Amino acid sequence: MNAQEVRKLFPILHQEVNGKPLVYFDSAATSQKPVPVIEALEKYYREYNSNVHRGVHTLGTRATDAYEGAREKVRRFINAKSTQEVIFTRGTTTSINTVAASYGLSNLSEGDEIVITPMEHHSNIIPWQQVAKKTGATLKYIPLKEDGSIDLQDVESTITEHTKIVSVMQVSNVLGTINPVKEIGAIAHKHGAIMVVDGAQSTPHLKVDVQDLDCDFFAFSSHKMCGPTGIGVLFGKKALLNKMEPVEFGGxxxxxxxxxxxxxxxxxxxxxxxxxxxxxxxxxxxxxxxLSDIGLDNIHRHEEELAKYAIEQMSEIEGITIYGPKERAGIVTFNIDDVHPHDVATVLDAEGIAVRAGHHCAQPLMKWLNTSSTARASFYLYNTKDEIDSFVKGLVTTKEYFGHVF
Known part of the structure; x- marks a missing residue:
């Protein structure tokens, strides 16, 4: 199934914004939803809306079967050993906070270390800041190379025998960097630490196998992978989850x-x-x-091609800075000289093109990049090279609007 065929299944894409065909380049923030997902939600509410687990009536049984059936789908999708290792949460943020509050607060003390990177999303920084403050542990950062990637030698020198938790995003929501989390996890385990992976930006785009990664915890969100908002997943190794206490109490x-x-x-x-x-x-x-029907390998390959094409076309425009390594996921973050990213996004929106502008919940990374904010175009399975051509024309229009001379 090519991108044009995929697009037919996304009703929201078939509209005009400001009199122009919609070009949606903000999937790193949230993806659009295909007809099968919309229909599944509608069917639940129309045909068997009920609470789960405790009811013995027909609707309750159907709802429970569908809910637990979804858990089994998640298990297979990330190759967890058991559905007992698949916990539904409100999203990646809640998943990481659960690990921090339940495992972190109980297992860390003064002198212990938590290791993360400067490229992390705030949801993978702030929980560990709080754990460090409450336990007396030290928060350490793996340094980044000049292009925003990680050198495993720097990982080796940062993680020590005092390190108890290493938490790293698999794909950067700003740079598109694909981090070697399997190798980082092996180094963490060598020193007796656990490995937490933020999979918010990887799970929608890359084939994830938590057993192959050998991570101890893995977190991701539904809304970035064509699913509904308000739900995510925390994978955890059963032996660790069994020792942890809940963080929410009630029915x-x-x-x-x-x-x-x-x-x-x-x-x-x-x-x-x-x-x-x-x-x-x-x-x-x-x-x-x-996503499984289309194939994660096909999705990743398509997005890599789009990112490469976009960078090639953007590089022809003078005064554009593109951030991140050469090898990347389908994310291109950039700035135009002397034009604020919000102004870039506003002009592009007038052309029907949706991009994200701001610090992307990554202020430490913005500081590392020596900027306060950036614009970001993020691609998904429904985007095309024709849309990138429109986007590049929009960038030229932006420069012209703000008085740049070619």
């Missing part, structure tokens, strides 16, 4: 409640307090089916 996650004490359900439900995100899980399951 659904309990086994028995007495007046002064309570016990928890087994995995994964002890981490899913309250009515779960039922429709979201079902929608995520439909998104996984959709």
């Amino acid at each position: 659904e996650m309990i086994d028995f409640v007495d007046l002064y004490d309570s016990t928890w359900k087994e995995l994964p439900w002890k981490f899913e307090g309250g009515t779960p995100i039922i429709a979201g899980a079902i929608g995520l399951g439909a998104a996984i089916d959709f």
Whole structure:
């Protein structure tokens, strides 16, 4: 299935914005949703909307089967050993915070180290800052090479016998850098540390195998991979999850409640307090089916080609700075000399082109890049080279609008 055929399945793309055909280059923030996902959500609400697990009536059974069926789809998609290792959360942020609050606060103390990188999204920085403050642990950063990639020798020199947690994004939401998380994890394990992987930007685009990566925790979000907003996944190795305490308490996650004490359900439900995100899980399951049918390898190859083509075309325009390594995922972050990124995004929007502008929840990385903000074009399976041509013309228009002379 080529990109033009894929596009037919995304209703939102068939519209004009400001009188121009919509070009959506903001999938790193959130992806668009295909018809099969929309229909799966509608079917749940129309035909078997009910709470799960405790009901014995027909609708409750159907909802439970669909909800737990989605968990099995996730398990297969990331190759977890068991559905007990698949916890539904509100998204990547909640998943990482769960690891920080449950595992981090219980297992770290003064003198221990947490190792991350300067390119991390705020959701993989702030939780570890808080753990460090509360436990007395030290937060350390793996330095970046000049192009924004990681050298494994720097990893070796940063991780020590005092390191207890290493947490790294697999793909940078700014630079498009694809980090060697498997190799980083091996170094972490050699020193007795656990490996946490932020998969928010990788899971929608790359084939993920948590057993091959041998990571201890892996977090990702549905809404970046053609699924609904408001739901994500925390994968954790069963042995670690069994030792961890829940961070939310209430219905659904309990086994028995007495007046002064309570016990928890087994995995994964002890981490899913309250009515779960039922429709979201079902929608995520439909998104996984959709992406699996197309093939993650095909998606990644398509996005690599788009990014390469975009960089080639953009490099012909004087005064554009492109950030990140040569080998990258489908993300191109850039600035135009003397034009604020918000102004770039505004002019492009007038041409019907949606890009992201700002610090992208990565202010430490912006500081490392010696800028306060950037513009970002991010591509997905439904984007085309023709759209990139429109985007590049929009950049030329932006320069002309702000008085640049060629």
